[in-house]
Amino acid sequence: xxxxxxxxxxxxxxxxxxxxxxxxxxxxxxxxxxxxxxxxxxxxxxxxxxxxxxxxxxxxxxxxxxxxxxxxxxxxxxxxxxxxxxxxxxxxxxxxxxxxxxxxxxxxxxxxxxxxxxxxxxxxxxxxxxxxxxxxxxxxxxxxxxxxxxxxxxxxxxxxxxxxxxxxxxxxxxxxx
Numbered sequence: 001x002x003x004x005x006x007x008x009x010x011x012x013x014x015x016x017x018x019x020x021x022x023x024x025x026x027x028x029x030x031x032x033x034x035x036x037x038x039x040x041x042x043x044x045x046x047x048x049x050x051x052x053x054x055x056x057x058x059x060x061x062x063x064x065x066x067x068x069x070x071x072x073x074x075x076x077x078x079x080x081x082x083x084x085x086x087x088x089x090x091x092x093x094x095x096x097x098x099x100x101x102x103x104x105x106x107x108x109x110x111x112x113x114x115x116x117x118x119x120x121x122x123x124x125x126x127x128x129x130x131x132x133x134x135x136x137x138x139x140x141x142x143x144x145x146x147x148x149x150x151x152x153x154x155x156x157x158x159x160x161x162x163x164x165x166x167x168x169x170x171x172x173x174x175x176x177x
Contacts, residue, residue, distance in 0.1 A: 014055050020087075024050050028082075030081065031078055032077075035070050036113065039109045039112050041074060041077075046063060047059060047078070058090070058091045059082070060095050062098075068157075117141065119162065120174055137162055144166040
């Protein structure tokens with residue numbers, strides 16, 4: 001390294017501007033989950049924090065579960081969107097604790113899930129179902145609460161497969177975790 005050369009982590013480093021964090025949140029609201037493309041990473045609550053350090057945007061991400069196959073794709077999409085918006089070399093930090101919970105899904109995210117045909121998680125992740133208390137899952141198509149579980153394993157590990165007994169349509173239910 002020669003005098004005056006930047007080390008790799010300093011490329012694009014700059015002082016924070018007053019609206020940087022707001023702009024970054026706005027950008028991230030447009031980054032959609034690859035498995036449910038109507039819900040943003042912000043609506044899912046997997047972007048935990050934004051900060052500015054060492055001249056770069058710092059993004060803390062908590063995957064929906066530690067083995068989620070979409071985690072790397074999500075992180076690449078976050079990085080690409082931020083770089084396209086002018087944030088040079090944003091630093092992403094994967095944080096596994098506290099573990100993500102469906103409680104972190106925003107109200108607009110829950111509505112977008114429903115409109116897409118996925119029943120949003122009910123209540124909180126308090127695990128009352130482990131005590132044998134059944135949950136009534138409303139059909140996202142017709143609103144009926146007359147539904148049944150077809151399989152505890154849906155199209156992804158975080159969903160179960162249900163069917164409405166009235167309109168007969170199958171649908172995914174985003175499990176409380």
